[in-house]
Amino acid sequence: xxxxRLLGVVVALLLAPLLLGVITRVKARFAGRRGxxxxxxxxxxxxxxxxxxxxxxxxxxxxQVGPWISLSAIILALLLVPMxxxxxxxxxxxxxxxxxxxxxxxxxxxxxxxxxTGSAFEGMGASRELHFAVFTEIxxxxxxxxxxxxxxxxxxxxxxxRHALLQEGDGVLTLVxxxxxxxxxxxxxxxxxxxxxxxxxLELTMVHEVMVLDHSGPELGAIHYGMALKLWLFASLLVSxxxxxxxxxxxxxxxxxxxxxxxxxxxxxxxxxxxxxxRLLQVARLIMGAGLLSVTALLLS
Amino acid sequence: MTLVxxxxxxxxxxxxxxxxxxxYIRVVALQGLLLGILGIYQHAGELAWSVxxxxxxxxxxxxxxxxxxxxxxxxxTGIRREIxxxxxxxxxxxxxxxxxxxxxxxxxxLDAVAGEEAVQLLVVAFHTLLTGLFLCVARAQxxxxxxGYLVMENGVFVAGMAFAGRSSVVAELGVxxxxxxxxxxxxxxxxxVRREFAGLDAANLTELRD
Amino acid sequence: MVITLLLVVPVVAAAAxxxxxxxxxxxxxxxGVALAHLVLTGAAWVHPAAPVLWGWFGxxxxxxxxxxxxxVLLLPTSVYTVGYLRxxxxxxxxxxxxxxxxxxxxxxxxxxxxxxxxxxxxxxVALEATTLASAPLIYFHRSRHAVEATWKYLMVCSVxxxxxxxxxxxxxxxxxxxEVFPTVSGMVAGAGALDQNWVRLAFVFFVVGYxxxxxxxxxxxxxxxxxxxxxxxxxxxLSGASLNCALLAILRCLQVVEATGDGAFARSVLxxxxxxxxxxxxxxxxxxxxxxxxxxxxxxEHMGIIAVGVGLGGMAAxxxxxxxxxxxxxxxxxxxxxxxxxxxxxxxxxxxxxxxARLLPATGLLWIIAIVVITAIPPxxxxxxxxxxxxxxxxxxxxxxxxxxxxxxxxxxxxLTRVLLPMLLxxxxxxxxxxxxxxxxxxxxxxxxxxxxxxxxxxxxxxxALPEPxxxxxxxxxxxxxxxx
Numbered sequence: 001x002x003x004x005r006l007l008g009v010v011v012a013l014l015l016a017p018l019l020l021g022v023i024t025r026v027k028a029r030f031a032g033r034r035g036x037x038x039x040x041x042x043x044x045x046x047x048x049x050x051x052x053x054x055x056x057x058x059x060x061x062x063x064q065v066g067p068w069i070s071l072s073a074i075i076l077a078l079l080l081v082p083m084x085x086x087x088x089x090x091x092x093x094x095x096x097x098x099x100x101x102x103x104x105x106x107x108x109x110x111x112x113x114x115x116x117t118g119s120a121f122e123g124m125g126a127s128r129e130l131h132f133a134v135f136t137e138i139x140x141x142x143x144x145x146x147x148x149x150x151x152x153x154x155x156x157x158x159x160x161x162r163h164a165l166l167q168e169g170d171g172v173l174t175l176v177x178x179x180x181x182x183x184x185x186x187x188x189x190x191x192x193x194x195x196x197x198x199x200x201x202l203e204l205t206m207v208h209e210v211m212v213l214d215h216s217g218p219e220l221g222a223i224h225y226g227m228a229l230k231l232w233l234f235a236s237l238l239v240s241x242x243x244x245x246x247x248x249x250x251x252x253x254x255x256x257x258x259x260x261x262x263x264x265x266x267x268x269x270x271x272x273x274x275x276x277x278x279r280l281l282q283v284a285r286l287i288m289g290a291g292l293l294s295v296t297a298l299l300l301s
Numbered sequence: 302m303t304l305v306x307x308x309x310x311x312x313x314x315x316x317x318x319x320x321x322x323x324x325y326i327r328v329v330a331l332q333g334l335l336l337g338i339l340g341i342y343q344h345a346g347e348l349a350w351s352v353x354x355x356x357x358x359x360x361x362x363x364x365x366x367x368x369x370x371x372x373x374x375x376x377x378t379g380i381r382r383e384i385x386x387x388x389x390x391x392x393x394x395x396x397x398x399x400x401x402x403x404x405x406x407x408x409x410x411l412d413a414v415a416g417e418e419a420v421q422l423l424v425v426a427f428h429t430l431l432t433g434l435f436l437c438v439a440r441a442q443x444x445x446x447x448x449g450y451l452v453m454e455n456g457v458f459v460a461g462m463a464f465a466g467r468s469s470v471v472a473e474l475g476v477x478x479x480x481x482x483x484x485x486x487x488x489x490x491x492x493x494v495r496r497e498f499a500g501l502d503a504a505n506l507t508e509l510r511d
Numbered sequence: 512m513v514i515t516l517l518l519v520v521p522v523v524a525a526a527a528x529x530x531x532x533x534x535x536x537x538x539x540x541x542x543g544v545a546l547a548h549l550v551l552t553g554a555a556w557v558h559p560a561a562p563v564l565w566g567w568f569g570x571x572x573x574x575x576x577x578x579x580x581x582x583v584l585l586l587p588t589s590v591y592t593v594g595y596l597r598x599x600x601x602x603x604x605x606x607x608x609x610x611x612x613x614x615x616x617x618x619x620x621x622x623x624x625x626x627x628x629x630x631x632x633x634x635x636v637a638l639e640a641t642t643l644a645s646a647p648l649i650y651f652h653r654s655r656h657a658v659e660a661t662w663k664y665l666m667v668c669s670v671x672x673x674x675x676x677x678x679x680x681x682x683x684x685x686x687x688x689x690e691v692f693p694t695v696s697g698m699v700a701g702a703g704a705l706d707q708n709w710v711r712l713a714f715v716f717f718v719v720g721y722x723x724x725x726x727x728x729x730x731x732x733x734x735x736x737x738x739x740x741x742x743x744x745x746x747x748x749l750s751g752a753s754l755n756c757a758l759l760a761i762l763r764c765l766q767v768v769e770a771t772g773d774g775a776f777a778r779s780v781l782x783x784x785x786x787x788x789x790x791x792x793x794x795x796x797x798x799x800x801x802x803x804x805x806x807x808x809x810x811x812e813h814m815g816i817i818a819v820g821v822g823l824g825g826m827a828a829x830x831x832x833x834x835x836x837x838x839x840x841x842x843x844x845x846x847x848x849x850x851x852x853x854x855x856x857x858x859x860x861x862x863x864x865x866x867x868a869r870l871l872p873a874t875g876l877l878w879i880i881a882i883v884v885i886t887a888i889p890p891x892x893x894x895x896x897x898x899x900x901x902x903x904x905x906x907x908x909x910x911x912x913x914x915x916x917x918x919x920x921x922x923x924x925x926x927l928t929r930v931l932l933p934m935l936l937x938x939x940x941x942x943x944x945x946x947x948x949x950x951x952x953x954x955x956x957x958x959x960x961x962x963x964x965x966x967x968x969x970x971x972x973x974x975x976a977l978p979e980p981x982x983x984x985x986x987x988x989x990x991x992x993x994x995x996x
Contacts, residue, residue: 411708430674433673443666447666450666450669450670453670453673454676457676460680460681463684464688472636479636482640482643483643486646486647489647490646493653493661494662509656
């Protein structure tokens with residue numbers, strides 16, 4: 001394993017909270033404010049890590065362990081994702097499945113931790129989260145299947161290195177459709193508008209935020225960091241799989257790639273600023289619709 | 302041309318997913334425009350005035366005149382949405398994609414007789430036809446049914462293009478005339494139905510039965 | 512010349528009727544056009560008409576057969592329409608008569624164009640035009656049910672005909688690829704060069720599409736509603752002529768299919784659909800409570816019989832063509848009689864009507880004759896045609912078909928007589944209003960009784976003896992149907 005493959009993971013671990021900062025900045029600018037500093041999420045994490053956690057008496061080990069397992073799962077998943085225009089540290093045929101199920105493990109333990117508290121709010125959040133997860137996983141699989149079919153590659157890294165194949169006519173269509181699907185999946189998995197409002201303070205309208213309501217201290221820090229990593233993961237997937245970056249020079253590739261990832265973050269910020277959250281019943285329609293776009297790409301290739 | 306027919310297919314999928322009648326009309330207008338442009342492009346090689354004129358007339362009618370007429374009807378009748386369709390919108394979209402697979406299968410069988418480019422057009426033709434038929438059958442408002450008819454006719458038009466559109470000017474004009482008159486009469490009957498039944502719900506139109 | 516006149520005269524007359532909104536003018540115009548139509552068709556019998564417009568419009572034997580059916584039906588129907596219109600209560604500002612006649616004339620014009628159209632795309636235009644011209648007519652009485660029937664008619668038939676357009680596109684496309692002219696004669700002549708797959712596919716779409724307009728099950732759902740809610744003269748034309756127009760369109764495609772050698776496939780499709788139609792019709796005829804709907808389902812049954820005949824081929828097809836002609840006249844006459852009954856009793860419900868024989872004696876007598884003719888009791892012409900179809904079925908060695916056919920005919924006979932006969936007999940039912948505003952009895956004027964009488968007479972006449980010229984044209988039509996020239 002060359003060092004450049006691991007570099008992507010290191011960069012992710014370091015820069016993921018910055019992506020969150022970018023999104024918040026874009027939203028603030030849209031609202032006419034100056035917004036918090038870009039590095040604000042780092043301060044939040046440091047503050048949380050220094051605090052002591054408070055555990056409710058109704059919880060058991062799931063509550064204490066859940067956030068750490070989720071975080072580990074996401075870090076493991078990062079190893080599978082091609083970043084900086086390189087192939088991933090770990091790549092083998094069939095790794096999309098491992099990716100999705102690692103994320104699933106993360107989700108499972110978050111849900112278990114939420115249910116462990118015995119609170120109605122967390123339970124509600126868990127059920128909504130799983131409801132959406134059904135659709136996002138299917139749509140995600142459709143998108144990956146469409147890409148795999150058109151590039152005849154069965155690993156994520158394989159798809160990212162066969163961009164040239166997708167440059168002609170039909171390929172552009174597949175890229176566009178899959179890109180839309182992956183973007184919608186990104187919004188759904190990371191609890192962004194139009195699926196979930198990360199800034200709402202009304203528990204009944206939350207999906208993801210309410211699941212982690214009772215966590216505090218380092219666990220909350222782990223959760224926030226995990227969410228930042230997850231966002232970085234999906235943005236990386238979007239850029240690596242869909243956006244063709246092949247300039248020849250390794251350094252330029254990496255720089256362009258980073259720029260694209262932050263561009264995706266900015267796009268998320270824009271979307272969050274111009275749209276309102278959809279009704280819960282319509283969220284499933286949105287995600288399935290996006291998934292069906294990928295099915296269309298699959299059929300047409 | 303590949304991207305154009307993919308765009309047409311995506312437009313069809315919009316028809317399955319949407320519940321707003323104005324969206325349907327915009328999609329039909331856009332379809333008419335795309336098909337008109339494709340038709341003119343196809344005939345661009347021939348310098349016959351009559352052929353190009355008919356293609357232009359067809360574009361104007363299908364992309365502007367008829368959609369505008371339908372839109373003003375929708376506004377006049379005040380029925381703008383499908384509230385309770387026979388088939389829910391999520392299921393409709395899935396059916397739409399299933400129809401795409403079906404159209405690919407059917408056109409695939411015709412591969413041997415039709416030739417490469419014609420097969421692509423036939424996929425779009427069959428899918429559009431099935432979409433129009435679906436709108437006629439699975440939607441509860443009769444204005445959606447009228448729009449579905451127009452979508453079906455667009456589908457048949459695409460099928461005609463698959464044969465390099467070698468039909469005569471007079472026949473094309475006749476078909477265009479028939480479709481326009483059909484839409485006019487449908488709109489007139491829609492107004493009468495609204496007056497008699499206080500609404501455009503097809504579920505009300507079931508009094509005649511055995 | 513003849514063809515051009517046949518196409519142009521009704522349209523010009525329609526325009527005149529719309530322009531000059533005078534009742535008397537419109538009514539006389541209608542009868543005048545019907546007379547001219549008959550004369551022109553007669554001229555075509557004597558002297559074969561020359562094709563027009565590069566052979567797109569022309570009159571071959573098959574077309575002449577169906578055109579004659581329309582013509583002979585038209586004159587009595589127009590006379591009946593005059594009587595029908597005279598009977599309506601109207602205000603001084605009411606121009607609806609002129610409007611009705613104008614639309615009716617357009618309907619006639621489009622139905623005339625169908626047998627004359629030899630180019631497949633023009634055939635489509637004409638058939639779709641018949642749907643469009645007749646839709647406003649169905650809505651004439653402006654009731655809730657009429658609106659509902661009109662919408663169903665418009666929607667179902669237009670969707671069906673859109674499918675038929677797809678079939679037409681395939682046919683014309685196949686012709687274009689083979690460098691053959693897309694007229695019937697052109698395609699039959701060049702059948703060797705046509706791609707069989709496209710022609711076969713086109714036929715399927717033709718049958719489904721035009722079959723909807725013809726009333727073949729399971730696409731017949733619009734028929735009972737439309738034919739029963741329409742005013743009686745319109746029902747007469749719809750059942751008597753427009754169903755035959757759709758049949759003709761299917762036959763035109765059949766000609767091409769036969770010429771390319773796929774006749775067996777096509778005919779089996781028609782045979783199957785024909786039997787299904789008869790079965791559907793029988794189910795709804797038994798226990799029918801509305802006598803106009805009963806007549807409409809009877810039309811579905813008869814269209815099924817014709818499809819079975821054509822599907823069997825040979826002698827049965829001979830019988831089918833004869834059946835189409837006679838059924839048109841007989842059903843037209845029956846709808847006219849039903850119009851008399853409806854206006855006298857004010858209801859379409861069978862249970863509430865009885866004693867027609869006493870209240871409307873002339874109509875009652877014709878009613879009995881009509882039942883005899885429609886249920887194919889000798890000397891009805893329909894008996895002859897159905898017998899021919901049976902003989903054809905036996906000749907082809909199709910025992911299952913024969914037995915099914917006979918069974919369904921018998922059931923239909925039972926159903927029809929069970930409903931229609933009791934209406935005739937019994938004590939007087941409750942008439943709604945028998946007098947004109949000026950006190951005259953409006954039960955049975957000559958206008959309303961003579962036309963159905965004439966049509967019934969014609970139906971019986973053809974059952975007794977088929978005149979030589981008719982036989983000749985029928986022979987030529989059969990030849991065409993078999994893929995010849």
